[in-house]
Each structure stands twice: as C-alpha cells, then as structure tokens.
Amino acid sequence: MHPNEVSATESADPTGPTGPIAPVGPDMPDVGPTVPDDIARRVVLPEGHRDDGPLFEAYRWLRENNPLGRAEIEGYDPVWLVSKHADIMEIERQPDVFTSGGGDEPGSHNPILQNQAGDAFTRSLTGGSLRILETLTYLDPPEHTAIKDIAADWFRPANLKKWEDDIRVLAREAIGTRLRTGTNDIDFVQDFALFYPLHVIMSLFGVPEADEPRMMGLTQEFFGTDDPDAQRADVEPLTPEAAAQQWSAAISDFYAYFDTLVEDRRTTPRDDLATIIAGARREDGEYHAKTFAYGWFIAIATAGHDTTSSTMAGTVEQLALHPDQLAKVQDNPELIPGLVNEGLRWASPVKQFTRRATRDCTLRGRNISKGDRFMLLYQSANRDTDVFGEPEVFRPERRPNKHIAFGYGPHMCIGQHLAKLELRVMLEELLPRIRSIEITGERKVVRTNFVGGLRKLPVRLELR
Known part of the structure; x- marks a missing residue:
C-alpha cells in the first residue's frame, strides 16, 4: 500500500x-x-x-x-x-x-x-x-482498462512519431491558408487556433474534411452547455436542466453521425484510428457494443481538439504579453517543448x-x-x-x-502525447515567422466550469 x-x-x-x-x-x-x-x-x-x-x-x-x-x-x-x-x-x-x-x-x-x-x-x-456515455471518463478499472486498451497502442509516442511529418504538413497548410505575410488583424481563437487541431485529429481519425464544420459545431455545443454563445436553438435557455439537455442533444447528434462511421469501418476497414476503434472485439470474438465506439469517437472529436486549441491560444496570449519570452524561444527553438508544457500548465483547459x-x-x-x-x-x-x-x-x-493538465493515474489523458506533438509542431512552424504579436481588443473566456479557455483573442499578428 x-x-x-x-x-x-x-x-x-x-x-x-x-x-x-x-x-x-x-x-x-x-x-x-x-x-x-x-x-x-x-x-x-x-x-x-x-x-x-x-x-x-x-x-x-x-x-x-x-x-x-x-x-x-x-x-x-x-x-x-x-x-x-x-x-x-x-x-x-x-x-x-x-x-x-x-x-x-x-x-x-x-x-x-x-x-x-x-x-x-x-x-x-x-x-x-x-x-x-460509454467512454473512459465514466469507467473504472478493470472495465476502464479493457476499453482504454482498444486504442492505447495507437496513442503511444512510438506510433505517433510516424505521423509527425503529416502533422507538420497540416500545420504549414493552416498557416498558409489562414494567415498571410505582413499584418493579420484577427481573432486568434476563432480565425486560427480552433481549426488546426480539429483538422489534425479528424485527418488521423478518418473523418472527411467536409464534415469538419459539423464536428466543430457539435464540439462547441458539447463543451459550451453553460455558455450563451454556444446554446442550441432546440434547448430552452435559463432553465435549471438546460445544460444537461444540451449535453444530451449534442451526444445524440454525435451518435447519429458516428453510427454510420462504425458501420462503414466494420464493413470496409481502412488504415485509420476509426477502424481500430470500430473493429475492436471482446475476448469472446464479438464486437464491443457500438456505444463504446461512440464514446471513443466523441472523446476524440471533442477533447482531441478543443483542449489543444485552448492551450495554443493561451500560450500565444502569454507570448504577446511578454515579448521577451517570445524572443527567447525564437532564439532558442529547443525551448519549444518546454513552452508547450508551460502553456498546458498555464491554460489547464480541463x-x-x-x-x-x-x-x-x-x-x-x-x-x-x-x-x-x-x-x-x-x-x-x-x-x-x-x-x-x-x-x-x-x-x-x-x-x-x-x-x-492531463490528470494523473489511470485516468491520465490517453491523448496527451498527440496533443503535445500537435502543439510543438505548430509552434515550430509559426514562431519563426512572427515579427510581433499585439493584443488589440478585449479577450473573452468560455463560460464553463468543465472544459474551456479563451473564446476570443483579438490580435495584430505581424508575419515574416
């Protein structure tokens, strides 16, 4: 003991x-x-x-x-x-x-x-x-262990290493598509930070890019149950049970989408994370109940990108407030992994x-x-x-x-190494191009006691 x-x-x-x-x-x-x-x-x-x-x-x-x-x-x-x-x-x-x-x-x-x-x-x-939800958050060992093992190997650093080049391509595409050389007057959260982690996780997951806006909307509703800016039209606001109603409605919509994905991967397996999860079988050789696949998919589709974008935004805000820190990291790129960890500590989006x-x-x-x-x-x-x-x-x-920031013990976030990889790669690509960052307006924080961070961060971003 x-x-x-x-x-x-x-x-x-x-x-x-x-x-x-x-x-x-x-x-x-x-x-x-x-x-x-x-x-x-x-x-x-x-x-x-x-x-x-x-x-x-x-x-x-x-x-x-x-x-x-x-x-x-x-x-x-x-x-x-x-x-x-x-x-x-x-x-x-x-x-x-x-x-x-x-x-x-x-x-x-x-x-x-x-x-x-x-x-x-x-x-x-x-x-x-x-x-x-039949997802890891709601489970205890040994059931938690059995369900976690379905995709645990996929999330190990040794496996993720092979995806680094693909993630770097996506980071460069995000910068090239959403930013430009010179002056960028943008909301760093809404115009940039939200999209890159979503595109990475959906690409690795196997969700078509055309469906990413739907995933983005559902994620905002899922984590924004108490935020007026993320309320669904089919939920009566200001009632005591409104948050739970929105939570369950978002889950139902996720289930409807992911049921098609599960069926597709079970009949036509591919080389993606969705196939690993949908095709997982119990010890008796039968598939796990679909609800466990749904739980995995929802966890990946939500926490797999929302927490990463919150950390990115919080990190950039601090670099804007402390230009000396920005210069130090730009001069010493070996500090970027430490910057990622400090950004996670600072933002703690969960x-x-x-x-x-x-x-x-x-x-x-x-x-x-x-x-x-x-x-x-x-x-x-x-x-x-x-x-x-x-x-x-x-x-x-x-x-x-x-x-x-990723918890501790059996419930320590299984996606932590992927999140760190995404953040490191993006910062390695973005920071060398930054001439300056200036906060130009009032920041806004998501109103939630669960998962969230900055909702709005107006900045003037000067890029080389």
Missing part, C-alpha cells in the same frame, strides 16, 4: 510527516470544512468562470486557507473542493477508493459536475443511471472532474464519508506553490514542470 493511501479502516498518522493525506498543519489553521459562499460559487458555478482573474484568486484562497473544503450551494450536491496538487494526485491514483463512474446502475456517480436538475434530467433519459468516495476514510484531516463527492481543481493544482516556484509567472524554461 502506498504510504499515504487511505482505506475504510485506516488513515494517515496525524503525528507523521506532512503529505497529501494529513491533518491541516500549524501554518494552516483549520477554518472548518465549509467554504465561504462567495468562494464556493466562484469555483463551482459556470458563471464564476467568466473572468479568470477572480477565479484564480478564489483558487489561491482555497489553497492557502481551506485546501480541502466543502462547498454547499443551492441546487448542487455538496462537494469537496480539492485545490492542492498532491491531494489531486492522491485521489487520482486510487480509483478503488475514489471512483470516477461507479458503474451504470441507478445511483451511479457523474464524473462531470452538473446541478441536481441536470442529473435528474440525465437519469430520466437512462432509467436512473448517470452514465450517459478545469475539473469529480470523484466519489467508495468508503469512509480520512483525507487531509477531514473525515470523509462513503458517497462524498470531490471536485478536482486542476487549474488550481497547476498554480500550487508547493510544486511550482513563482506559479503566476509564465516561464517556458521551467524545469521541472510537474503540471497535471
């Missing part, structure tokens, strides 16, 4: 060394479990994420004053806010104690935080389960997942009851001063950079 591991019968020795599972230390007085309402609302509610300045101040307050605090907001289940890097790692490495999905039976856990009305709406669609305790235990001196929920705040963890020196400073040469 890991020295800090918890169980139903034992917990960390309160007199032992400090660590993720330990009482609040003398330098951090115990203020009680309940988080002040203004802090809790800023972190939990989607509208609290409209302005990331106050949001990161709330994260800082939690880390310094109540790193494992309980948020109690009307309309939401009570949830423990986990703001420290070490605590998130401890929870993530123990899926038997802190479940992600909890099965597909009634009463199962929702790993994506939504309000009680949204959970009730989801249960009404599924017969009582909150497992609305803001949270939730977990549920499967038994009574003790975590950071708090008594945890079976069934308690935890909101893992990855953005906060990636600004933790226990792990990162001067975390509020964007520093491409940061070493080491132990960010957990």
Whole structure:
C-alpha cells in the first residue's frame, strides 16, 4: 500500500510527516470544512468562470486557507473542493477508493459536475443511471482498462512519431491558408487556433474534411452547455436542466453521425484510428457494443481538439504579453517543448472532474464519508506553490514542470502525447515567422466550469 493511501479502516498518522493525506498543519489553521459562499460559487458555478482573474484568486484562497473544503450551494450536491496538487494526485491514483463512474446502475456517480436538475434530467433519459456515455471518463478499472486498451497502442509516442511529418504538413497548410505575410488583424481563437487541431485529429481519425464544420459545431455545443454563445436553438435557455439537455442533444447528434462511421469501418476497414476503434472485439470474438465506439469517437472529436486549441491560444496570449519570452524561444527553438508544457500548465483547459468516495476514510484531516463527492481543481493544482516556484509567472524554461493538465493515474489523458506533438509542431512552424504579436481588443473566456479557455483573442499578428 502506498504510504499515504487511505482505506475504510485506516488513515494517515496525524503525528507523521506532512503529505497529501494529513491533518491541516500549524501554518494552516483549520477554518472548518465549509467554504465561504462567495468562494464556493466562484469555483463551482459556470458563471464564476467568466473572468479568470477572480477565479484564480478564489483558487489561491482555497489553497492557502481551506485546501480541502466543502462547498454547499443551492441546487448542487455538496462537494469537496480539492485545490492542492498532491491531494489531486492522491485521489487520482486510487480509483478503488475514489471512483470516477461507479458503474451504470441507478445511483451511479457523474464524473462531470452538473446541478441536481441536470442529473435528474440525465437519469430520466437512462432509467436512473448517470452514465450517459460509454467512454473512459465514466469507467473504472478493470472495465476502464479493457476499453482504454482498444486504442492505447495507437496513442503511444512510438506510433505517433510516424505521423509527425503529416502533422507538420497540416500545420504549414493552416498557416498558409489562414494567415498571410505582413499584418493579420484577427481573432486568434476563432480565425486560427480552433481549426488546426480539429483538422489534425479528424485527418488521423478518418473523418472527411467536409464534415469538419459539423464536428466543430457539435464540439462547441458539447463543451459550451453553460455558455450563451454556444446554446442550441432546440434547448430552452435559463432553465435549471438546460445544460444537461444540451449535453444530451449534442451526444445524440454525435451518435447519429458516428453510427454510420462504425458501420462503414466494420464493413470496409481502412488504415485509420476509426477502424481500430470500430473493429475492436471482446475476448469472446464479438464486437464491443457500438456505444463504446461512440464514446471513443466523441472523446476524440471533442477533447482531441478543443483542449489543444485552448492551450495554443493561451500560450500565444502569454507570448504577446511578454515579448521577451517570445524572443527567447525564437532564439532558442529547443525551448519549444518546454513552452508547450508551460502553456498546458498555464491554460489547464480541463478545469475539473469529480470523484466519489467508495468508503469512509480520512483525507487531509477531514473525515470523509462513503458517497462524498470531490471536485478536482486542476487549474488550481497547476498554480500550487508547493510544486511550482513563482506559479503566476509564465516561464517556458521551467524545469521541472510537474503540471497535471492531463490528470494523473489511470485516468491520465490517453491523448496527451498527440496533443503535445500537435502543439510543438505548430509552434515550430509559426514562431519563426512572427515579427510581433499585439493584443488589440478585449479577450473573452468560455463560460464553463468543465472544459474551456479563451473564446476570443483579438490580435495584430505581424508575419515574416
């Protein structure tokens, strides 16, 4: 057993060394479990994420004053806010104690935080389960392991290396098509950053380029359930269950599209990722249920590009704000992999997942009851001063950079190496051509407490 591991019968020795599972230390007085309402609302509610300045101040307050605090907001289940890097790692490495999905039976856990009305709406669609998708996010080992293994080899660095030249061609095409030598007055997000990662993942996936706008629209709806700029016309706005309605509607549209893709790849296999997933079989030789293929496809079609574009935009914003950093990386291209990692730490586009305790235990001196929920705040963890020196400073040469933008443990993002490859290649192609970047207008952030980043970044980009 890991020295800090918890169980139903034992917990960390309160007199032992400090660590993720330990009482609040003398330098951090115990203020009680309940988080002040203004802090809790800023972190939990989607509208609290409209302005990331106050949001990161709330994260800082939690880390310094109540790193494992309980948020109690009307309309939401009570949830423990986990703001420290070490605590998130401890929870993530123990899926038997802190479940992600909890099965597909009634009463199962929702790993994506939504309000009680949204959970009730989801249960009404599924017969009582909150497992609305058969995808890795909702699964625990050993089921999680079996489904992950379907495409795990494809996402390994050794396999991805053979795609680097193709990805570089796509990066050059994106620059050549969407930018021009000289002055470019553009919204870097909407006019550039969104398209390249989408085109890369769809090309590798095997989705026709003509269908990419449809995938883009569905992705924006999928992750923008609480954002007025991404609301569907067939969802009644401002109702408590509106976000869950949009989520389920987008999933249904994805299912309709991907059903045709599954059938095509099962009858006419090709050399692409879609064929690997659609053609996967169980130990008995039968195909996995189509719903698992749909789950894979949705995960790839959404997180496979949205998080990468958010990281790219956040990285370019910092280079615009700090021309000295831009010049340093341009003079030292070997810093680009570090720039990618720092961009991931800085943007942390996946803001949270939730977990549920499967038994009574003790975590950071708090008594945890079976069934308690935890909101893992990855953005906060990636600004933790226990792990990162001067975390509020964007520093491409940061070493080491132990960010957990991709999560940790069994649920660590399977696409992380592809995302890093895409970002590195694009920055290797784009940065040498940049004379200057100037932010020319007001930035805008996606209003979401789940996955998101910049929605709008007006810039003047001067290219050689």
